[in-house]
Amino acid sequence: MDLDFTPEEEAFRDEVRAFLAEKLPQRLSDKMRKGQHLTKAEHEEWHAILNERGWLANHWPVEWGGTGWSVMQRFIFETETALVHAPRVLPFGVSMIGPVLLKYGSEAQKRKWLPRILDGSDWWCQGYSEPGAGSDLASLKTSAVRDGDHYVVNGQKTWTTLAQYANMMFCLVRTSNEGKRQEGISFLLIDMTTPGIEVRPIKLLSGDHEVNEVFFTDVRVPVENLVGEENRGWTYAKYLLTYERTNIAGVGASMAAFGELQAIARSQHRNGRPLADDPQFAARLARLEIELENMKTTNLRVLAAAGAGAAPVAESSMLKIRGTEIRQTIDDLMRRAAGGHARPWLPESFEGGWNGEPVGPEWAGPVATHYFNDRKLSIFGGSNEVQREIITKAILEL
Amino acid sequence: MDFSLGSDRQMLSDSLRRFLADKMPFALRKTAAFEGSGWSRAIWGQLAELGAIGALFDESVGGFGGSLFDVGVVFGELGRALLTGPWLAALQAGHVLAEAGCSDDLAALIDGSQVIGYAEEEADTWFDPAAIATRATPAGDHWLLDGAKTVVAYAGSVDRLLVVAQAAQGLSTFLVERDAPGMTVRDYLLVDGGSAGDVTFAGTPATLVGTAGEAAPVIESARALGLVALAWEAVAVMDCLRDQTLDYLRTRKQFGIPIGKFQALQHRMATMALEIEQARSAAINAADALRGSRLERERAVSAAKVTIGKAGSLAAEEAIQMHGGIGMTWELAMSHYAKRLVMIGHELGDEDHHLARYIALGQAA
Numbered sequence: 095m096d097l098d099f100t101p102e103e104e105a106f107r108d109e110v111r112a113f114l115a116e117k118l119p120q121r122l123s124d125k126m127r128k129g130q131h132l133t134k135a136e137h138e139e140w141h142a143i144l145n146e147r148g149w150l151a152n153h154w155p156v157e158w159g160g161t162g163w164s165v166m167q168r169f170i171f172e173t174e175t176a177l178v179h180a181p182r183v184l185p186f187g188v189s190m191i192g193p194v195l196l197k198y199g200s201e202a203q204k205r206k207w208l209p210r211i212l213d214g215s216d217w218w219c220q221g222y223s224e225p226g227a228g229s230d231l232a233s234l235k236t237s238a239v240r241d242g243d244h245y246v247v248n249g250q251k252t253w254t255t256l257a258q259y260a261n262m263m264f265c266l267v268r269t270s271n272e273g274k275r276q277e278g279i280s281f282l283l284i285d286m287t288t289p290g291i292e293v294r295p296i297k298l299l300s301g302d303h304e305v306n307e308v309f310f311t312d313v314r315v316p317v318e319n320l321v322g323e324e325n326r327g328w329t330y331a332k333y334l335l336t337y338e339r340t341n342i343a344g345v346g347a348s349m350a351a352f353g354e355l356q357a358i359a360r361s362q363h364r365n366g367r368p369l370a371d372d373p374q375f376a377a378r379l380a381r382l383e384i385e386l387e388n389m390k391t392t393n394l395r396v397l398a399a400a401g402a403g404a405a406p407v408a409e410s411s412m413l414k415i416r417g418t419e420i421r422q423t424i425d426d427l428m429r430r431a432a433g434g435h436a437r438p439w440l441p442e443s444f445e446g447g448w449n450g451e452p453v454g455p456e457w458a459g460p461v462a463t464h465y466f467n468d469r470k471l472s473i474f475g476g477s478n479e480v481q482r483e484i485i486t487k488a489i490l491e492l
Numbered sequence: 493m494d495f496s497l498g499s500d501r502q503m504l505s506d507s508l509r510r511f512l513a514d515k516m517p518f519a520l521r522k523t524a525a526f527e528g529s530g531w532s533r534a535i536w537g538q539l540a541e542l543g544a545i546g547a548l549f550d551e552s553v554g555g556f557g558g559s560l561f562d563v564g565v566v567f568g569e570l571g572r573a574l575l576t577g578p579w580l581a582a583l584q585a586g587h588v589l590a591e592a593g594c595s596d597d598l599a600a601l602i603d604g605s606q607v608i609g610y611a612e613e614e615a616d617t618w619f620d621p622a623a624i625a626t627r628a629t630p631a632g633d634h635w636l637l638d639g640a641k642t643v644v645a646y647a648g649s650v651d652r653l654l655v656v657a658q659a660a661q662g663l664s665t666f667l668v669e670r671d672a673p674g675m676t677v678r679d680y681l682l683v684d685g686g687s688a689g690d691v692t693f694a695g696t697p698a699t700l701v702g703t704a705g706e707a708a709p710v711i712e713s714a715r716a717l718g719l720v721a722l723a724w725e726a727v728a729v730m731d732c733l734r735d736q737t738l739d740y741l742r743t744r745k746q747f748g749i750p751i752g753k754f755q756a757l758q759h760r761m762a763t764m765a766l767e768i769e770q771a772r773s774a775a776i777n778a779a780d781a782l783r784g785s786r787l788e789r790e791r792a793v794s795a796a797k798v799t800i801g802k803a804g805s806l807a808a809e810e811a812i813q814m815h816g817g818i819g820m821t822w823e824l825a826m827s828h829y830a831k832r833l834v835m836i837g838h839e840l841g842d843e844d845h846h847l848a849r850y851i852a853l854g855q856a857a
Contacts, residue, residue, distance in 0.1 A: 095501075095561045096494040097780045103493075166493060376851045384774070384795040384850065391773035395495050412766045482762035483755070489765060490738055492752045 097391075099170070106167055110174045117143050118180050125446050126179040127354070129460040131302075133446070134259045138214050140181040145212050151188045158196060158204070159212050165397045169341070176346030177353075184256070186218040187211035190334055191264040194281070198322040198330050207283070221251040221265030221284070221308065222331065229480050231266070232275045232328065236310060238267035238282060245269075245282060245320070247290075247313040253474070257293050257306040261286050270325050281327035283319040290314075300467040301441050335476065342410055342475075343393050343417025345386075351424045352386055355379070358431050358457060369431055378430075382423050389416055408488035411481035418471035418478065425465040432458035439463070495776070497565060504547055505565045511542060512573035518825045521574055525685025529649035531577035533607070540604025548583050553590040554599050560779035563717065564724035571725035572732060574832055576686035578646040580839070581610035583721055584714040585654035588665050591710045592702035597667070608667075609650035611641040611691055612711065619841040621656065621663060621711055626693065628657040628664055628704075635659070635666060635700055637693035647689030648679035655698065661705025666698035673697065684831040712790070718840050719793040720782065723775035726800040729833045730768045733811040736826045737761065740815055757814055764810045767803040774799035791853045794846040800836065801843025808833045 099107065122136060132140075144150040153168060154160030163171070176182070183189070192211050195204050210216045227234040236249025247267055257263070263284045270278030286293070290313040295303045322330055359370035359379055369375050396409040429436045435454030442448055443459050452459050472478040497505060515535055516524070524532060539545070547562045549555025557563065563583065570579055582601060585608040589598045600606035617623040626639025637657055647653065653668045668675060674696040677689040702710065741752030741761060751757055774796040781792030808830035812819040815826060837843060 095497065095559070095776070095780070097776070099493060371855070377847060380847055380851045380854065381798070383854075384798055385770065387777060387792075387795060388770040388773040388799060391777050392769050394493055395769075395773065395776075398493050398495050408765070409769070411762075412769055415762075416766060416770065479759065482759045485762035485765055486752070486758035490741060490752045490758070490761065492742055492750055 097394075099166070103166055103170060107170050107174060110171050113147060113149075114175060114178050114180060117147070118175075118178060119143075121446075122181055123179040126181055128456070129464055130444050130446055130448075132181055134217075136446075137181065137184060137259075138217075141183065141214055144183065145214070150183065150212055151192055153189070154192060154196060154208075158208050165401045166394075169393070169397050172341045173346030173349070176344075177350050179350060182347070186220055186255070186260075186264075187216060190220060191218050191262075191283075194264070194321060194330050194334060197333060198281075202318070203283075203321065216262045217256070217260045219254050219257040219260035219263045219286070219308075221254060221263045223253045224250060225252055229477050231331070232279070234266055234268060234279065236265070236267050238269050238280060238315070240269075240317070241314075243317050244314040245317060247282070247284065247310045247315055249310050251308040251310075252296070252305075254293075254306045254308050255304055257286070257308055258295065258303070263308070264321075266327055266331055269327075276328040278325055279327040279331070280324050281321040281330045282315050283321065284313065284315050285319075288313050288315070298467065299469075300463045301439070302463070302467055343389060343413040344421055345390055345393050345417065348386055348417070348420050348424060349390075351421070351428075352383065354457070355424055355427055355431070358428070358455075362431055362455070364433070375427075375430070378423075378427055382420065382427065385416070385423075386420055389413075389420055392416070408485045411476075411484045411488075414475065415472075415478045415481050415485075421471055422465075422468055425461070425468045428457075428461040429465045432461050436462040497561065501561060501565050504543070504562070505569060507542060508539070508544060508566065508569035509572065511539070512569060512575060516573055516575055518574070518828075521576075521685075522822075522825075522828065525574070525576045526681055529646060529679065530681055530686040531646065531649070533649075535575070536577055536607065537604045540602065545582055545586075545604065546602045549586055549590060549598065549602065554595055554602060560717070560720050560782045563721050564775065564779050567721040567725040568728035571728035571832070574685065574729075574828055578607055578609055578650055580718050580721060581608060581645050581650070581654075584610045584612075584711075584718050587714040587717055588654055588701060588707075588710055591713075592665070594701060606652065607646075607650045609644055609647055609653045610714075611644045611647065611653045612656040613642055613644070614640060615642045619845050621708065624656055624658055624663065626655065626657040628659040628666060628698065628700075630659075630704075631697070635698045637666060637668065637696045637698045639693055641691045643688045644691050645688050646686065647691050648677045648687065653691065654701065655693075656707065656711055657698075659704045663707040663711065664704045665701040665707045665711065667701055668693070668696060668698045682835065684835040685828070709786075712786075715840055716782065716789055716793045719797050720775070720778045722836050722839055723771070723778050723793075723796040723800050726804050726833060726836045727768065727772050727775050729829050729836070730771060730803065730807045733807050733826060733829050733833065734765060734768055736829070737764070737811045737814050740818075740826075744816075751814075760810050760814060764807055767806055771800050771803040787853060787857055791850055791857075794841075794850040794853065797841060797846040798843050798850060801846070804833045804837055805843075 122140060141150055151159055152161040152163050156162045195207055224234050238245040238247045263286055265282045265284050266279055267282050268278050269280040290311040292309040294307045296305045296307060297303060360368050362369045364372055393413055396406045400406055435458040438453040543556055544566050546555045547557040547566050550558040586598055586601050601608055614625060626637060628635045628637055651670050655666045655668050657664060657666060674694040676692050679687055679689045681687050742750055744751050778792045778796035781789045811826055812830055818824055819826060
């Protein structure tokens with residue numbers, strides 16, 4: 095038993111901290127801390143800063159621009175960047191299509207697409223969910239029919255995150271209705287500027303525009319954009335679910351947010367005393383802190399096992415469930431801490447450069463919006479109910 | 493970072509597990525824990541020979557452990573076997589003796605020749621040592637105790653008691669012989685097996701351990717050790733409950749299929765498994781925090797007690813629920829594990845007590 099980082103890991107952490115102190119623009123961390131929206135250019139700016147250091151796709155193989163970091167180093171990097179409110183690396187290119195191409199893509203595909211992820215030439219979006227295929231993804235209907243050296247795609251995707259910025263989509267399509275549903279799915283790379291594609295925004299309950307519907311009408315996709323074999327796409331899609339889950343619990347981001355919450359609880363007064371001294375609130379805060387402390391160690395235990403070669407299937411699902419529950423609880427307590435000041439809605443204040451007068455304390459502005467927006471956490475990436483079934487199936491072996 | 497036990501500790505764990513499986517299989521334990529004083533002094537002696545008591549103490553004081561992870565391993569195996577006996581008392585009393593430099597007494601505890609109980613709680617203390625009312629007054633070369641202790645583990649069957657009492661100088665610790673004049677013990681069995689007793693002292697002669705009035709930090713750290721031990725015991729008990737429940741979900745059929753096929757039970761099982769992993773992390777954190785400052789240590793052990801309190805009640809209740817009617821029977825091992833787990837929640841401060849304490853310690857930080 096040794097819960098300390100090694101001297102090498104400590105040195106690595108110092109290196110990450112020094113890099114962040116030097117290279118993370120205050121402008122971006124301020125926006126992140128205030129919960130404001132990043133523009134497309136700001137996302138790209140942060141990716142470029144990381145790429146310049148060679149840390150953008152840190153989990154890729156070295157020969158394709160990765161770092162060769164251990165899982166523990168990745169965890170340290172993810173935690174340290176979150177603690178200083180750096181923007182998160184968008185997963186769609188680096189952590190989703192990148193790994194699929196690395197494992198299943200042709201040499202030509204790797205050579206063409208991977209460098210473009212690193213240098214920011216492409217912004218990828220994920221074409222998985224459909225109106226009738228959510229948790230039951232294998233029931234997807236968007237079809238791709240072979241026509242010469244093209245597939246012709248018709249159908250609809252939904253919940254497509256940041257598709258409004260994307261020029262490329264990796265997309266699950268149905269190429270066969272024979273046999274098992276999972277065996278008729280293929281994995282296509284689709285240029286979003288192809289005629290016949292329409293992206294329509296979905297306005298979320300929080301007022302945010304981050305997801306979209308994408309409609310396909312006779313969209314022609316060259317056959318060289320098929321990944322792997324036709325009708326084997328389900329295998330590639332599932333691979334994504336087991337890859338790169340070191341940060342699935344979002345421990346670093348929750349630690350940073352919990353720090354903000356603690357500071358608020360000390361500065362905010364209710365009934366003439368700090369909120370942190372209110373017995374009801376203090377109890378909620380303490381239970382949350384204990385859960386987060388436990389989660390940190392659970393996460394490290396899973397990483398240590400993964401580093402030793404284990405494939406932590408049930409454990410990854412546990413991290414997803416409890417990690418998202420913790421984050422939602424932080425949002426919940428932020429909202430409660432704001433009292434009546436959680437109610438005013440000033441969406442213009444969520445954009446950078448806003449110089450208006452906040453209603454109540456500045457931090458209270460976005461708390462209700464964040465609370466509602468983060469309800470998504472227990473729904474996406476495999477709902478927490480689906481995760482519970484994964485856990486039980488793994489440990490029950492029925 | 494390394495979360496494995498390491499080879500020495502793994503050997504200790506394996507040898508205890510083999511010994512207990514052989515000498516105290518569940519069929520035997522089920523009756524032994526509810527007969528007489530509910531524990532076996534013969535098994536105690538053999539475990540002492542195996543090094544189970546010595547593993548609780550550092551080499552510098554005559555033990556052969558030295559880390560809280562050793563304590564965790566021993567209590568984990570005791571929990572797995574649901575072994576009864578004054579183990580927690582040995583840990584706490586032994587710590588007090590070690591801190592006071594009573595090496596002969598500690599050596600007799602470690603080799604199994606002397607069994608020492610630990611008497612701290614009183615009817616009105618509710619886990620707060622400052623509220624202890626038992627008085628100690630000097631009488632020449634010894635002291636006299638007056639007062640009453642409650643639910644003192646194995647009070648009727650240990651050789652001596654280590655008693656926490658108030659002297660004029662403040663909290664102090666004393667050794668009292670089992671047959672000391674003026675001492676009475678009312679013995680009873682416990683819900684989860686084993687026994688305890690209510691002890692009264694009326695001018696009972698006692699020997700001071702350590703310096704009068706300076707026991708507060710020692711009994712606090714003794715309790716911290718006890719909390720680490722209980723946390724590891726609880727996690728081992730939860731592991732058993734989880735495995736027993738998984739077995740049942742695989743084999744019990746209703747409506748023509750194993751009940752583990754039902755989503756309602758799958759979700760309950762997943763939540764239980766998740767809470768157990770969080771509890772294991774809390775137990776590890778608590779053992780590790782004994783290296784840190786007093787505040788870090790005390791926050792971590794209280795956090796662990798809150799966590800095993802929450803996870804323990806859930807695991808016990810869910811295991812019984814998922815077993816259905818059979819889970820309500822004395823016959824089944826599972827029900828005894830469930831009882832032990834819930835009763836751990838009542839030792840050394842319950843979940844609410846430690847949540848309040850965790851908050852207070854945080855405000856002091």
